[in-house]
Amino acid sequence: MKNLRPGGEGVFDAEVEGTANLPYTVHVDTVHVRQSHCDCPHAAGTKRICKHMVATVFTAYPQQVDAFKWEVEQEELAFQREEEAHRAELVRYVNSLKKDELREALLAALIELEERQDRWW
Structure with missing residues (x-):
């Protein structure tokens, strides 16, 4: 996980290490989940939740793990x-x-x- 940045109440942006050479860019909105996105192959251009988004949430809220x-x-x-x-x-x-x-x-x-x-x- 790189550069976890809070962006407001329940909103986080991060760069998450993946299998690609470059990290994936993740935006998580825990209040409006459907506005979350990641540019990984699984979630890019869709409304799917991916493991990079989950990692971002757990990094932001470690007590929830x-x-x-x-x-x-x-x-x-x-x-x-x-x-x-x-x-x-x-x-x-x-x-x-x-x-x-x-x-x-x-x-x-x-x-x-x-x-x-x-x-x-």
Whole structure:
């Protein structure tokens, strides 16, 4: 991060190191987010938020980094719990099937995969 410059309430301009030889020019407006922009290939000429804008915000508001990390970790834990519960339900379902029902379910799943062109072979 180079030259972080406040430009008013919630507005920041910066030069952010990227993969290009030259730094990207970033303008972040935390009040009017859609007015933010960066000249990187991902965001240039669009209203997309890019990693350079996020880096600018975290540099301007370093106290927010820990809160953001905590929120991300909580979301990841919630997703893992949901995934584990779903897997457990699948195991219970498969274990409840009789041999012929299991064959039919497997065949139906393979046909569905094939129709989606996600060939299993």
